Amino acid sequence: MNLVNWHRVKGMSMGNNYDSHRASELDRYLVEFAQLLRTVGLKISPSEISDATEGLALIGLVDREKVEAVLQATLVKNVQHISAFQEAFRAYFASLEQKEAWQKEAAHKTSQWNEQIEKTYQDLRFQDNELEISDDQRAVYANLPEKDKQRLRDFLEKSSKGTRSGVPVDHTYQPMVERVLRGSLEYWRKKLNEDDPILSPGSSDGVLSEVERALRDREVEVISRDLKKISPEEWPEVIRLIRRLSQRLASQVTRRYRAARRRGGLDMRSTLRKNLRYGGVLVDRSYRSRRKGRPRIVLLCDISGSMLKYTEFIWQFVYGLSSVVSGIKTFAFGEALIPLTGKFRKGQTFEVMVKEALSISGKEWGGGTNLASALETLQKKYPDTFNKQTLLLIVSDAQTLEGDKAATLLGEVQRHVRQVLWLNTLPERRWSETPYVKAFLPFCQMYECYTLGHLSQILNKQF
Amino acid sequence: MTNRRNLDQFERELEAIGYITERDDRIALTAFLATELGKPLLVSGPAGVGKTEIAKVLSQVLDAPLIRLQCYEGLDETKSLYEWNYQRQLLKIQMGREHLQEADLFSTDYLLPRPLLQALLSEKRTVLLIDEIDKTDSEFEAFLFELLGEFQVSIPEMGTIKAKERPMVVLTSNGERELSDGLKRRCIFLHVEPPSINKEVRILRAKVPDLPERLALEVARAVNVLRERLSLNKIPSVSETMDWAKALLVMGKTGLDPAWVEATLTLLLKSQEDVELFYREMGAERLIFESSKLAQGERHVHG
Secondary structure, eight states: OOHHHHHHHHHHTSSSOOOHHHHHHHHHHHHHHHOOOOOHTTTOHHHHHHHHHHHHHHHHHOOHHHHHHHHHHHHHOOOOHHHHHHHHHHHHOOHHHHOOOOHHHHHHHHHHHHHHHHHHHHHHHETEEEEOOOHHHHHHHHOOOOHHHHHHHHHHHHHHOOTTTTTTOOOGGGHHHHHHHHHHHHHHHHHHHHOOOEEEESSSHHHHHHHHHHHHHHHGGGGOOGGGGGGGGHHHHHHHHHHHHHHHHHHHHHHHHHHHTSSOOOOOHHHHHGGGTTTTOOOOOOOOOOOOOOOOEEEEEESSSGGGGGHOOOOOOHHHHHSSSSEEEEEEESSSSOOTTTTTOTOOOOOHHHHHHHHHHHHOOOOOOOHHHHHHHHHHHHHTSOOTTEEEEEEOOOOOOHHHHHHHHHHHHHHSSSEEEESSSOGGGGGGGSHHHHHHGGSSSSESSSSSHHEEEEEEEHO | OOOOEEEEEEHHHHHHTTOOOTTOOOHHHHHHHHHTTTTEEEEEEEETHHHHHHHHHHHHHHHHHHHHHOOTTTTTTTHHTTEOOOHHHHHHHHSSSSSHHHHHHSSSGGGGEEEHHHHHOOOSSOOEEEEEEESHHHHHHHHHHHHHHEEEEEEEHHHHHHEEOOOOOEEEEEESSSSOOHHTTTTTTEEOOOOOOHHHHHHHHHHHHOOOHHHHHEEEEEEHHHHHHHOOOSOOHHHHHHHHHHHHHHOOOOOHHHHHHHHHEEEEEEHHHHHHHOOOHOHHHHHHHHHHHHHHHHHHHHH
């Protein structure tokens, strides 16, 4: 491989006589490389960069693979970051021609993007005045199919020439037209975002944009892909991950309990008694144990129509969790509450199980959502579900009927339990569009959770 | 320094004591880096891929005694670092009630050194293995910072104890819990994956010299299929593979057949759930079929 950058680095400090000037040149490259790694999400401290320098001085720069190994060992401290590192290494130490090509491509993309945005200023006008629309909305317009663009343009043109009671409209109508247009673009944004979010071309730096592209391609790595997009063949892998995560949750539950026990105060009475045999000299200490007990997990899963895509995920999560943590109480809810505790059987799919439970209660699978009625039933029919040791886990997209009532009920529940955790399958950027999310927020810790990456992050943060 | 070895020497020494590495797994290079830079080596990876083995091998190569600290929930400094020898202190008090200073009691004579302190106090260089660090509480992890960064510890009654000879520290983690940034920053990081078929065959042949090549290959391939294709709760470890190969050898087998795979399966899969999963999704015949397919693939690549 012709690695220009590489050779430059290599040429600098080959052999034994590498003086301070050359070394500082190498440092500069390393710092720059570390910057690149930071932009793609790694945490790198100066001490690690200095480790890398020392390592390279030791191993030498002759062998590209060894250099990669040295940098990986000193700069990457997390298994999940290895792929990002590999891509960054490949791109940063690529040949100069390659880098120039990327640079050109990135510049091209940026200019294309700018051009598109520029063009919207021409397209979207009302009586030759520019409209007041945000750049995000302009980007949505630029991404529309030509047919729909034309429709919007037609609308603008017609309303520009429109009349009201025989009098041609004037510029005072512009705000109204803008509102209509914004509404329409908002609709399109939601619709387009469903599949792929509209991304700006990213960095104009060639190397960085190449790394970003490669990492997006690598999203094949299940951990960062939307759970509804995972194909059936990949489920075994996902299941394995979920099991691992839930196992971790289970083991952490125990850890807390033990740690708390040792921290109780000194128990004077039993200490004195224990030390009578040493003539009253306090040798062995005895502690008062303050048991915190394991949290009792209550799981409340949304199985309404909007959540259908995530059922496999929920099921695996529920099953994985209940196979490692004992005594979980599980409920599903759509329009009404469906108790599922003790209904798990091996090899049975979630759907079958829920259907069985539904046929008993005579309800429909995948209907509307009513969290309020679910919480009400839970409190009335299962009053012993909630106590100070309860960890209430809600898995839902927060799109529910009677949201205000549900929020009030949730507030009540929250006062009686240790913690309410809400895993929301809706991306955080869309929470503001969902009417009741704001009402729920004060009463629970809500996390976006639509990839396995999110789930493991939440577990790291919480437990 | 004159006795500094370079990477090639290091690799040769590993080979000489029968530790098998491949270039791709980067074990040799990373371990070499950690020893030469004097940094702790943090090894992560699934259970049974030979993380602990690395420390043992390093102790052989560096000719340094191995001191091992097995971590568990609730491990604290009285069990890992030091504890005062209360009984002895009491006796001393009884013996010389009149003329005794406090400093007499809190001296090294009355100290019970636990693994960490042993490693620091040792006159000779040691290899300190802190096994399964992810099992401890985060408080303990923070407590290790001083040791890992400065190679010294502070004992409130006595002051700071500095390492006489810097120990080579190896930490292992199964990734049950995210380790703190501070700890990771102080270490050189190595992630170990289960061995490739090729490497496992070499390990088998080295550790079980009587094993015929063909059986070693078939065993390694079958285990590889188990690891990759099934979502087992616990993948078979290298040592379990070895046990399996030995068992087949003892029974005079030269190749795999379904009946014997079923009879000896429990050497590889140690939980009822995994065994059930194996029969539900694969079965012995399919396992042998899949591994022979692997063999064809290999031949294809070489051809």
